[in-house]
Amino acid sequence: MQVPFVDLRAQHASVKDEVESAISGVMEQAAFILGPEVAEFEKEYAEYCEAEYAVGTDSGISALELTLRTLGIGEGDEVITVANTFIATASSISFTGARPVLVDIDPETYNIDPAAIEAAITPRTKAIMPVHLYGQPADLDPILEIANRHGLAVIEDACQAHGARYKGKRVGALAAAGCFSFFPAKNLGAYGDGGIVVTNDGELAEKLRMFRNYGQREKYNHIFLAFNRRLDSIQAAILRVKLRRLDQWNENRRRVASIYDRILADSSVICPKVADYSEHVYHQYIIRAENRDTLREQLDKRGVATGLHYPVPIHLQPAYESLGYNEGDFPVSEKIAGEMVSLPVFPEMTEERANYVASQILELTG
Numbered sequence: 001m002q003v004p005f006v007d008l009r010a011q012h013a014s015v016k017d018e019v020e021s022a023i024s025g026v027m028e029q030a031a032f033i034l035g036p037e038v039a040e041f042e043k044e045y046a047e048y049c050e051a052e053y054a055v056g057t058d059s060g061i062s063a064l065e066l067t068l069r070t071l072g073i074g075e076g077d078e079v080i081t082v083a084n085t086f087i088a089t090a091s092s093i094s095f096t097g098a099r100p101v102l103v104d105i106d107p108e109t110y111n112i113d114p115a116a117i118e119a120a121i122t123p124r125t126k127a128i129m130p131v132h133l134y135g136q137p138a139d140l141d142p143i144l145e146i147a148n149r150h151g152l153a154v155i156e157d158a159c160q161a162h163g164a165r166y167k168g169k170r171v172g173a174l175a176a177a178g179c180f181s182f183f184p185a186k187n188l189g190a191y192g193d194g195g196i197v198v199t200n201d202g203e204l205a206e207k208l209r210m211f212r213n214y215g216q217r218e219k220y221n222h223i224f225l226a227f228n229r230r231l232d233s234i235q236a237a238i239l240r241v242k243l244r245r246l247d248q249w250n251e252n253r254r255r256v257a258s259i260y261d262r263i264l265a266d267s268s269v270i271c272p273k274v275a276d277y278s279e280h281v282y283h284q285y286i287i288r289a290e291n292r293d294t295l296r297e298q299l300d301k302r303g304v305a306t307g308l309h310y311p312v313p314i315h316l317q318p319a320y321e322s323l324g325y326n327e328g329d330f331p332v333s334e335k336i337a338g339e340m341v342s343l344p345v346f347p348e349m350t351e352e353r354a355n356y357v358a359s360q361i362l363e364l365t366g
């Protein structure tokens with residue numbers, strides 16, 4: 001049996017007719033930039049996230065960077081985030097001129113350890129950026145409590161967590177703003193790049209709309225200088241089709257996860273723990289194994305593709321040498337980076353394939 005890591009072609013096949021008619025609708029309207037499809041999608045996505053406003057952008061990293069800029073964060077400021085995440089979390093902070101200040105993760109959830117945040121706060125700290133990594137919400141209440149006490153903004157990096165819930169509420173608008181990516185392999189993926197910010201703050205949304213569009217309030221009235229970071233109308237039209245399936249797709253991901261959980265429960269590998277405050281959407285299903293590289297090779301020989309998210313924590317990336325961190329600074333992140341393997345989990349995955357993957361791991365690791 002062959003099990004790919006993701007299968008975007010299978011997903012396309014399941015929405016082909018609707019996607020093709022959505023695309024040709026945009027072509028016939030010829031409203032390619034910030035047309036009605038973008039406005040409609042923003043309305044629908046805000047509603048989906050139980051938020052007031054949504055502002056589409058050209059990527060997840062733009063959503064994060066523009067949110068930080070809109071909150072006035074830049075040169076001389078610090079933003080606290082985690083060592084275990086995708087590079088874009090940290091680099092969105094760096095691109096504003098601010099400095100990412102890293103903290104370690106919780107060993108059970110692999111998300112930011114709220115208990116480590118306070119020690120990282122300095123007079124320059126302006127915000128905290130928790131990441132809902134792998135599709136599981138970070139523990140926001142203690143983070144919001146710390147943020148309120150110190151007067152800091154909280155921006156959710158929800159790029160891997162479309163539809164996830166924290167204590168019953170959708171992630172995204174639980175603090176100042178939440179940012180999502182529509183990179184094709186995310187839980188809600190475009191046919192190219194895209195992103196969005198959701199918020200309940202009308203002023204923030206208004207300013208974000210200007211920030212993504214040349215600092216323009218109305219046509220040719222530019223209040224400040226800004227780039228073009230808009231979400232495409234064609235992508236928005238496709239995302240509207242796919243948004244209607246998102247809950248079902250997330251449910252399918254949870255079904256695959258529950259098969260892995262069940263078969264691997266008594267094995268020697270460590271399965272993900274779901275905190276009682278979370279509804280996980282399994283952007284990734286991460287296991288931990290002692291001989292991770294050998295296991296991946298053996299799985300590959302048996303037709304199972306796996307991934308690594310992420311093999312090198314942010315503080316050990318060559319691009320961040322200048323931050324001055326050393327090996328050993330974030331021991332939990334470093335340990336997990338060396339042990340984890342991401343298993344295939346995608347909505348179109350059959351039960352048979354999930355059973356196959358889990359039983360191969362059981363056979364190989366005992």
Ligand SMILES: *Cc1c(COP(=O)(O)O)cnc(C)c1O
Pocket residue numbers: 059060061062085086088089131157159160180181182183193194195
């Ligand atoms: C994908 C991702 C991003 C960046 O999204 P892009 O659309 O690729 O710019 C940021 N943060 C996290 C945690 C991500 O997984």
